[in-house]
Amino acid sequence: MKKRFWLVGAMAYMLSFSISAQDATALKYGATITAADLEKHLRFIASDELAGRDTGTEGQKMAASYIKDHFEKWGLAGPVDGGYYQVFNLVSNSYPGVSLQVGKNKMQQNKDFIFVGDADMKKSQKAAIVFVGDGSKESLAKVDVKGKLAAVWAIGARTQNIVKDAMEAGAIGVIVTTMEDQTAFDRLAARYAAMTGGRLGFERPTVQEPAFMVSGTQMAAIFGATVDQVKAALGNPASVAPAQATFQVKKQTTTVPTENVLGYLEGTDKKEEVLVLSAHYDHVSPGADGRIIPGADDNGSGTVAVMEIAEAFALAAKDGIKPRRSVLFIALTAEEKGLLGSQYYVENPIFPLENTVNNLNIDMLGRIDNVYKDAEDTNYLYAIGSEMLSSHLKKILDYNNITYTGLNLDYRYDDPADPNRFYFRSDHYNFAKYNIPSIFFFSGLHNDYHTPEDTIDKIEFPLMTTRAQLIFHLAWDLANREKRNPVDGSNNRGDR
CATH class of the missing domain: 3.40.630.10 (Zn peptidases)
Known part of the structure; x- marks a missing residue:
């Protein structure tokens, strides 16, 4: 005993x-x-x-x-x-109308991606997705992100910091991977799916910062690559060919x-x-x-x-x-x-x-x-x-x-x-x-x-x-x- x-x-x-x-x-x-x-x-x-x-x-x-x-x-x-x-x-902020399509692939919210940002859009928007490596200021300087969605491989990093830096560099939104393990991502996605009441916080004006979290496997699929190929491009993010996205975010507040x-x-x-x-x-x-x-x-x-x-x-x-x-x-x-x-x-x-x-x-x-x-x-x-x-x-x-x-x-x-x-x-x-x-x-x-x-x-x-x-x-x-x-x-x- x-x-x-x-x-x-x-x-x-x-x-x-x-x-x-x-x-x-x-x-x-x-x-x-x-x-x-x-x-x-x-x-x-x-x-x-x-x-x-x-x-x-x-x-x-x-x-x-x-x-x-x-x-x-x-x-x-x-x-x-x-x-x-x-x-x-x-206030409870919910996002019942979030959509993200990469090429012809219509991704499913709280399964293929999690919406982790803030935005309220009257209509959908099209933009290129560009890979920016680990999202550091050095990596962001290597890729033109203005008017584009910045795709960031930021394992272990804090999403808020990544989104802030990418938006300040001129991106109109962010797709981020902070965890490579698919099981961990699936568990987090299930938690988001269960949040029927929305996200709670103090009232503040809507910030147009659409941010989507995906798993490492999904990030690689966005660019038609493997996880190992994405990792190999971290030092040279511009070597990854851009993808195309259509996205929209609708917000409700109670x-x-x-x-x-x-x-x-x-x-x-x-x-x-x-x-x-x-x-x-x-x-x-x-x-x-x-x-x-x-x-x-x-x-x-x-x-x-x-x-x-x-x-x-x-x-x-x-x-x-x-x-x-x-x-x-x-x-x-x-x-x-x-x-x-x-x-x-x-x-x-x-x-x-x-x-x-x-x-x-x-x-x-x-x-x-x-x-x-x-x-x-x-x-x-x-x-x-x-x-x-x-x-x-x-x-x-x-x-x-x-x-x-x-x-x-x-x-x-x-x-x-x-x-x-x-x-x-x-x-x-x-x-x-x-x-x-x-x-x-x-x-x-x-x-x-x-x-x-x-x-x-x-x-x-x-x-x-x-x-x-x-x-x-x-x-x-x-x-x-x-x-x-x-x-x-x-x-x-x-x-x-």
Whole structure:
């Protein structure tokens, strides 16, 4: 049997003797975070009744109500003009009339290509397709793209950057390959096909930037070539003969109201300073086959952890033990749509950002990932971003872990150069952009990520409990210590 839970329990048992004199209070309230309570909440949050909690849906609203009721039950204040909801509007942009024909081949949307740009065209347009290699400025300089569709082989690159550079060079649109693997492309295309509600975002004017994503095989077929022939032409893109395309994009826009859910506990002598604990409670819509994607780990686990941590603080407050700093608990919406809930909060903060001392963000806390699944010791947790803005925050985290929980804190993703780009992929990043020292707590990716198999029966509740207790102890420390940890610029990378 793997050393999962007996090690966690034994460590906590031994540590309790050594620290009881130091901080019995923290231990007392940390112990109120239990596997039974986490499971109780998660059974509702990840239930079929909520149908995946996609932003703007009835299931998302039901989850918001459940979280709000929990905050209210335990005496947390509603800080949004006396209420718990920070309501705002997103817009859903759908593109029901996208067509792309190369030569005589009429390509099929969300099968042969995915539309990833923005445009609204009254009539179809014809243009040459020219190959521009990897889309670098050097490659773009080798080919005349003005008035043409630029075809870019940009494996591993970010689509937004590729489209921007090609359009600035004079292209009227872009066909891009960012993944060579056909299976990966097919999986992404299926997700786009399932997005019946359109793409959510903040309202902005339509930008005429038609951009089509294709697989490596499809890119080669556009030019009547093989994948190897396309790769061989990367250094000399002008050697690839142009193709001809006809395309059109039609756009529809609807308004989608949604809400962050906030619970607030006012501090004592340092109440003007605010510690923020967050987790996104939305997930994704049903898959292409109509099956519900319950999001038990992503991010039902983080949501219920924030609820339980909030309850622990509230229980202490009911006993007359309030934190020195104020604590704001936020269940964020629309993370899956591009970190939109956290973006809205930092652009419309309820409490001044200059008084926000830290953000502790939880996104997937309940599983054992592909890295650790075969390990002897699975008593781990990833911590991302702890040294990016403050040299002190990681030290404070390590101290609380050694003192209370004894987890293996894994910092391998604590790097903006991480190819997974995890530092940029959850809600903490919007706080970090405002120089608020932040940590993203994460248990890692697994094969059930964003699939109908991300179910509650696979959650490791005892291990998840210990992880949530660590975050509670860190929050308790940050809320009560004499000085806030400085933004000292030692590794200031929040603007990347």
